[in-house]
Amino acid sequence: MKYGVKNINKSYKDLKILDNISIDFEEYKTTCILGESGVGKTTLLNIIAGITDKDTGDIIGFGDEVSSFVFQEDRLIEWKNVKDNISFVLQKKIKKIEIENLIDKYLKLVNLEEYKYFYPKDLSGGMRQRISILRAFIYPSRILIMDEPFKSLDINNKQIVIELFKKLKTVEKKTCILVTHDVEEAITLGDKIVILSNKPTRVNVIIDNSSILDENDENKSKLKKVIEGKMIRNI
Amino acid sequence: MKSYILKNRKLSIISKIYLIIIWILLSQTINNDVIVPSIKSTFISMIELIKDPGFLNIISSTILRTLLGFLISLFLAIILGILSSISKIVHNLMQPILKFLNSVPTIAIIVLALIWLNNEIVPIFVGFLMVFPVLYETVLQSILNIDKNIIQMAYLYRVNKIEIIKNIYIPNIFYNLSTIFNSALGINLKMVIAGEVLAQPKYSIGSKIQLERMYLNTSGVFAWIIIILFISAMFDYMVKALRYLFGINKWK
Secondary structure (H helix, E strand, O other), X not given: OOEEEEEEEEEEOOEEEEEEEEEEEOOOOEEEEEOOOOOOHHHHHHHHHOOOOOOXXXXXXXXXXXXXXXXXXXXXXXXXXXXXXXXXXXXXXXXXXXXXXHHHHHHHHOOOHHHOOOOHHHOOHXXXXXXXXXXXXXXXXXXXXXXXXXXXXXXHHHHHHHHHHHHHHHXXXXXXXXXXXXXXXXXXXXXXXXXXXXXXXXXXXXXXXXXXOOOOHHHHXXXXXXXXXXXXXXX | OHHHHHHHHHHXXXXXXXXXXXXXXXXXXXOOOOOOOOHHHHHHHHHHHHHOOOHHXXXXXXXXXXXXXXXXXXXXXXXXXXXXXXXXXXXXHHHHHHHHHHHOOHHHHHHHHHHHOOOOOHHHHXXXXXXXXXXXXXXXXXXXOXXXXXXXXXXXXXXXXXXXHHHHHHHHHHHHHHHHHHHHHHHHHHHHHHHHHHHOOOOOHHHHHHHHHHOOOHHHHHHHHHHHHHHHHHXXXXXXXXXXXXXXXXXX
């Protein structure tokens, strides 16, 4: 299955936000869309998700596909416990008897089974985002769209949530699109990094990161410097 | 958290003792049972009221009127609140009615109600006048101010509309209503009794208070006030039980 966007343009009144954006999303890989805050990354994601209309261009492969989502905020329902929050999005998609088994299986996999009946108010910010990511992975979809999911987390929680994402990614194969402004996040998680330029937003560089993902910290920090250099030149 | 609750309880008990001390001091200083009756005479009056064969009939009639009026207000507030949130026509039709109820003195409407309505219905109507606008606004605001991010999440995960209404909108409405149930029921009880004082239905606390006033039996009025406080406390426990039953305390 091929997923992508081709020649996407978007303006708000006279202000051009997205200028001829074309990106291919490789199946079962993670594509990181990297750019400074306010360049229109979320707008691009919203166009892909069908929340915002594009002016011109094509969305390829997403039409009939159901997608999972992780947002900047956890978006958990306060009056539902962890189990009910997850099963809320699964009903009508998976048989009722299977839902609980599935939730148990995944909670056990990520060592969160003791939190099954916890309400969101009893969970820390990091824990809430872990449940949000778990919900996205359990949901039967082939695409996972994530909009700066680690933005509101402190450094320790961020590391824990990133590890959870990596673990789930090995178990459940999904084509992931991750929007971020954080270069380190992009290098740690992205098989492909798409760097966006600033106002109007264009695709500046596409970096194949799959060979560097498993490499040592020295090579990663070299790449980080290169990306940061490119981003500074864009501003 | 526990010590905070205990502190509150302590303060509540202290304030009750404080009120009783003021009452004792006032009744001893004035020394006139018609102006401020003593605790003893109030207690004797209360025993007499309770021994009266019609006592249960009187309080159950007032409680029934209060609950019936409250349920009618609640039902109409939910229906009209929902309709107002989805229809601009209903919303705009409701605005002048609410404006009228909020700005015209309640006593003026009560006088009209006394002319137009049966004296059994007037107390219910008076309670409705006060409580309905509060409940209606709560329902409307619960729908309009719902967390849009949660709704968007549900749509993106392709949860159908009925499930969204059942799992997000309705619990949010009932949670917000539950936070004002105590005060709304309290106001309703007070207004129903005020309506009873004016309309004089056959069995009612309000008619009995009016009767005690006519005989200048102030200890009888005080005794009824204490009984009303007990009924009000019973409503408080009822609302707490409902919150417990619906599991609201677990997540808030």
